[in-house]
Amino acid sequence: MDMNQYLDIFIEESKEHLQSMNQILLQLENDHADIGMINEIFRVAHTIKGMAGTMGYTHIAHLTHEMENALQLVRSGEIKIDSAIIDVLFQCFDKLEKYVDAVESNGNEGDDDSTELIELIKNTILKKDTEIIMQERSDFSKNPTKLKVDSHVENAVKRAWEKEYNAYLVSVELNTKCMLKAARAYIVINELESIAEIIYSSPSIEDIEDEKFDLKFQFIVVTKADDKVIKSKLKNIMEIEAVLVDDLRENNILEFDKTNEDTFEDTFAFEEKSDYDDKKLDDGSTSVEKNESNSDEKASKPKIGKTVRVEIERLDNLMNLVSELIIIKTRLEDIDSDGTSTNMHEATEYLERITTSLHDAVMKVRMVPVERVFNRFPRMVRDLAKELGKDIILKMRGQDTELDRTVIDEIGDPLIHLIRNSIDHGIELPSAREKLGKDKDAIVELIAYSDGNSVVIEVTDDGAGIDLDVIKKKALEKGTITSEEYQAISDDDAIKLLFNAGFSTAKEVTDLSGRGVGLDVVRTKIESLGGNIEINTSLGKGSKFIIRLPLTLAIIQALLVKVSSERYAIPLKSIKEITTICESKIRQIQGNEVVLYRNVTLPIKRMAEVFNIKEEIKDNSEEDEKLVVIVKKGNKTVGIIVDDLIGQQEVVIKSLGKYLVNVKAIAGATILGNGSIALIVDTNSFF
Numbered sequence: 001m002d003m004n005q006y007l008d009i010f011i012e013e014s015k016e017h018l019q020s021m022n023q024i025l026l027q028l029e030n031d032h033a034d035i036g037m038i039n040e041i042f043r044v045a046h047t048i049k050g051m052a053g054t055m056g057y058t059h060i061a062h063l064t065h066e067m068e069n070a071l072q073l074v075r076s077g078e079i080k081i082d083s084a085i086i087d088v089l090f091q092c093f094d095k096l097e098k099y100v101d102a103v104e105s106n107g108n109e110g111d112d113d114s115t116e117l118i119e120l121i122k123n124t125i126l127k128k129d130t131e132i133i134m135q136e137r138s139d140f141s142k143n144p145t146k147l148k149v150d151s152h153v154e155n156a157v158k159r160a161w162e163k164e165y166n167a168y169l170v171s172v173e174l175n176t177k178c179m180l181k182a183a184r185a186y187i188v189i190n191e192l193e194s195i196a197e198i199i200y201s202s203p204s205i206e207d208i209e210d211e212k213f214d215l216k217f218q219f220i221v222v223t224k225a226d227d228k229v230i231k232s233k234l235k236n237i238m239e240i241e242a243v244l245v246d247d248l249r250e251n252n253i254l255e256f257d258k259t260n261e262d263t264f265e266d267t268f269a270f271e272e273k274s275d276y277d278d279k280k281l282d283d284g285s286t287s288v289e290k291n292e293s294n295s296d297e298k299a300s301k302p303k304i305g306k307t308v309r310v311e312i313e314r315l316d317n318l319m320n321l322v323s324e325l326i327i328i329k330t331r332l333e334d335i336d337s338d339g340t341s342t343n344m345h346e347a348t349e350y351l352e353r354i355t356t357s358l359h360d361a362v363m364k365v366r367m368v369p370v371e372r373v374f375n376r377f378p379r380m381v382r383d384l385a386k387e388l389g390k391d392i393i394l395k396m397r398g399q400d401t402e403l404d405r406t407v408i409d410e411i412g413d414p415l416i417h418l419i420r421n422s423i424d425h426g427i428e429l430p431s432a433r434e435k436l437g438k439d440k441d442a443i444v445e446l447i448a449y450s451d452g453n454s455v456v457i458e459v460t461d462d463g464a465g466i467d468l469d470v471i472k473k474k475a476l477e478k479g480t481i482t483s484e485e486y487q488a489i490s491d492d493d494a495i496k497l498l499f500n501a502g503f504s505t506a507k508e509v510t511d512l513s514g515r516g517v518g519l520d521v522v523r524t525k526i527e528s529l530g531g532n533i534e535i536n537t538s539l540g541k542g543s544k545f546i547i548r549l550p551l552t553l554a555i556i557q558a559l560l561v562k563v564s565s566e567r568y569a570i571p572l573k574s575i576k577e578i579t580t581i582c583e584s585k586i587r588q589i590q591g592n593e594v595v596l597y598r599n600v601t602l603p604i605k606r607m608a609e610v611f612n613i614k615e616e617i618k619d620n621s622e623e624d625e626k627l628v629v630i631v632k633k634g635n636k637t638v639g640i641i642v643d644d645l646i647g648q649q650e651v652v653i654k655s656l657g658k659y660l661v662n663v664k665a666i667a668g669a670t671i672l673g674n675g676s677i678a679l680i681v682d683t684n685s686f687f
Contacts, residue, residue, distance in 0.1 A: 007107065010055050014100045017044045019375050021093055025086060026378050032081045041089070042071040048096065049238075054183045056190045058236055060099045063114040065238050066121050067092050088124045090379070091117060113236075149200055153220060156199045157248060160222035167222050167248040168196075170230060174215040178239040182211040188240070189219075191233045196223030215241070220248070310365050318365065321358045328354060359555060359650075363404075367551075370448045370457070371399035373412050377419060377446060384423045391430050391441045392423060398448035403455050407529055407549055411457070414522040418459045418545050419444065421519070426463030426543055436540070438462070451548070453557070453573055454531075459545040466537040468494045475500075492635075495535050499523045527684045530556075530571065530667065534634045556653060558670075560646035560678060561629065563607045564614060567678040569651050569670055570640070574683040576632040578645070583624050595639065602630070605686050606641045610665055631683040638686045653680060 021044045028037045045067040052060035067089070073079045095117055102110040157167045170192065178184055185208045192198060198205075200220035203213045223230075227245040234243050328351050332344075374396050385392040403411070422444055430440035445460040468491050475481045475497045481489060498519045526533050531549040550556065550573065558569035559578075579597070586595050586604055593604040607613070628639040651670035656663060667682035 006055065007103070010051055011100060011104050014048060014051065014096075014103075017048050018093065018097055018100065020044055021096075022379050023375065025089055025093065026382060028081065029083070029086050029382070032086075035075065038071060038074050038081065042068060042075060045071065050180070053187065053238065054180065056187045057099065057103065057109045058187065058191075059109050059113055060096060061238055062236050063092060063095060063099075063118065066114075066118045070121050084124055088117075088120055091120070149220070153200045156222065157220070161249065165222045165224055166226065167220065168227060168230065169246040169248060170219045170221055170234075171242075171244045171246070172217055172219075172234070172240060173242040175239040175241045176215065178215070181213070181215070182209055184237065184239050185213075185217060187237050188217075188234060191237065192219060192221055192230070195225050195229060195233060196221035314361065314365050318358070318361050321354060321361055324354045325351075325358070363551070363555070366404050366406075367402035368405050368408050369400050369402050370408065370411075370455070372408055373415060374399050374446060374448070376412065377415070380416065381419065381423065381444060384420065388423065389429060390423065390427050392427060392444055393441050394444050394446065396446045401448040401450055401455055402551075403549065404551060407455075407551075410525065410529055411547075411549065414525050414547070415446075415457070415459065417519075417522050419446070422459060422461040422463065422543065422545075426461040426465070428464055450551075453551055455549050455551060457547045457549065459547075460542065462542040465539040465541055465543055466495070466498075466535070467539055468537075471495070471497055495537070498535070499533075527682075532633050532684060556651060556680075558649060558651045558680065559629065560649055560672075561607075561642040562644040562646055563611070563642055566611070566613055567646065567672070567676065568607065568611075568642075569649070569678045569680045570629060570631065570683065571667075571680070572648065574631045574633070576630045576637055578627070578629050579639075580625050581628050581639070583626055586626075597630075597639070602637060602639045604628070604639045604641060607681075608641075608643075610686075631686065633684055633687045636687055638683075640681075640683075640686060651678070651680070 021041055024037050024040050024044070028034060028041070031037070045064045049061050049064035049068065052058075052064065070085075074081055074085070079085075095114055098112075099109045102108065160167045172185075172188055174181055174184055189198070189205070189208070198219050198221050201208065202218045207213060208217060221230075227247065230245050231243060234240065328347060331347050332351075377396070378394055381392055381394040384390075427442040427444070428436070428438075433440050433442065443460075443462045445458070447458040447460070449456055471494050472481070472486055472489060475494075476483065476486045480497060480500060499522075500520060523533055526547055526549070529549055531547060533548075534546045535543065536546065537543040550571075557572040559572055559575060561568050561570060581595050581597065586593050588594075593606075594601050595604055596602070626641050627643065627645065628641055630637055630639050649672075651672075653668045654670060655668055656666065660666075665682050665685040666679050668680045670678050670680060672678055
């Protein structure tokens with residue numbers, strides 16, 4: 001049975017259950033007496049255990065099983081929940097999250113077991129140091145049943161002995177409470193096949209998969225491993241009542257039946273395979289592993305795709321619009337035959353309305369709420385507050401604000417850095433806050449809301465704010481600015497220094513800060529998403545980081561412009577206005593071109609120079625009037641000189657590929673209606 005087909009579903013649902021567990025644990029920390037939350041965590045752990053057991057992920061299943069044992073004692077009232085127990089449950093959550101991440105990355109949970117954590121559960125919650133020991137039932141160990149096997153199995157066993165392999169009869173009995181017998185047996189088969197070759201099965205593999213057996217099943221296996229290794233492989237599988245491994249050399253438990261040769265498994269694959277390589281397990285015993293090349297491992301690695309859960313109503317809407325497209329296609333074919341231009345014009349307008357609606361519908365399918373990102377932060381804030389000895393309350397608003405899935409996947413890391421920055425640099429210690437007349441509980445707010453074709457995310461704290469004098473002095477010390485610039489620099493320009501690579505005001509290096517890897521990385525990531533970041537701060541009152549992001553990275557409204565013979569697309573959301581200026585009014589200041597526009601100094605950039613385009617020779621009368629597209633970034637503006645305007649158009653963004661990803665001032669490309677290519681301008685690079 002190939003379980004890889006269910007891998008995407010397992011990962012998606014496991015992440016949802018883990019997120020639910022995380023939120024419940026955070027609530028439980030504030031209300032230890034809420035038995036409803038204990039029941040909910042128990043339910044989540046039980047669900048993950050069942051899913052992992054079915055998929056064959058024994059580490060996840062074993063850990064969640066121990067969590068169930070511990071939580072059952074809390075549910076029954078035998079022990080009371082406290083902060084130490086909650087800390088252990090959080091560690092269990094972290095371990096499960098790592099396992100699921102490993103499954104997502106590699107298709108398996110890895111070799112890192114949970115032995116130490118399980119011992120911690122037993123010592124902290126169960127209040128006893130016990131060990132789960134596999135029982136060997138007397139009916140197996142004292143009176144092993146004789147098996148009738150055909151001559152094929154007899155020959156296979158004898159050849160195994162000739163090649164110095166071991167042959168064992170492995171007998172397994174499931175617990176009477178086992179709900180998914182076939183799934184549990186499948187895990188046993190998987191574990192055995194990782195170190196041995198199964199040459200006989202009673203009942204047959206097909207009957208086991210169809211659950212046509214009671215609680216017992218047996219296998220004959222050939223391997224270079226010893227019986228202890230086989231037991232160590234099977235002992236961690238849950239709901240196994242007994243395991244017995246009999247050496248066929250020492251025990252006369254086989255009877256050979258020449259008349260019933262088609263009933264049993266007929267497998268001699270071990271003869272054709274390369275020898276097994278020995279390796280040591282953690283407990284010092286010898287295991288057996290099939291000799292496979294790295295390329296084979298890569299080839300067999302299951303492909304895991306990104307998924308988006310979509311409401312069925314949105315899919316219904318998509319289906320209706322596609323139906324409309326088919327109708328208009330038929331109509332256009334009919335119009336083509338009669339050649340009526342009026343009907344063609346009407347059909348074209350109708351087609352335009354459908355494609356616009358289809359675009360909106362597809363956009364909604366790609367949209368997911370920012371709650372998916374926000375949900376990871378309460379736990380992070382809790383841990384950081386404990387580590388730093390600060391009292392912090394995280395408030396979140398606008399979690400239902402929707403963003404394109406692509407943006408959601410990328411925005412998490414910048415937000416993590418900003419929140420850590422607020423907690424470490426901004427929030428004062430409780431004693432310091434009380435001296436300043438502040439509440440000892442600091443507030444960190446995470447807010448999301450829609451603003452036109454953009455989504456704004458704000459990270460706000462009521463901490464100490466940013467001391468701009470410290471920034472200026474640090475920049476002077478590092479040689480970022482000169483002493484003359486230090487005297488003249490504005491507050492806005494001082495804040496911009498925070499985004500310089502390697503800039504840090506931390507006095508010492510800690511796990512959280514002081515390494516100079518900071519806001520420059522945040523800005524680079526946000527600008528790569530087509531967004532921008534601003535900082536508002538007030539000394540002693542707090543800081544606010546404002547991130548503005550596009551709704552989607554797939555389709556944008558753009559203004560097509562012409563520079564010489566080349567066409568470029570400027571994102572419409574970046575454009576403030578379009579105007580003309582006289583060439584004679586442009587002035588040079590410190591090597592940069594500027595113009596006085598509406599009593600404000602406007603920096604000027606020539607696209608022909610930026611992209612190294614040879615300008616066409618024009619009449620003198622034409623040269624004096626320059627067409628300028630004024631673009632914005634926060635409260636900053638720049639005028640870009642272009643030759644001509646083509647018009648507004650909806651364009652589909654195409655990546656330049658990994659080899660051209662760092663091309664200056666270009667965010668991507670688009671294919672125009674006539675088949676030509678227009679480069680999309682990254683206006684952030686002009687600032």
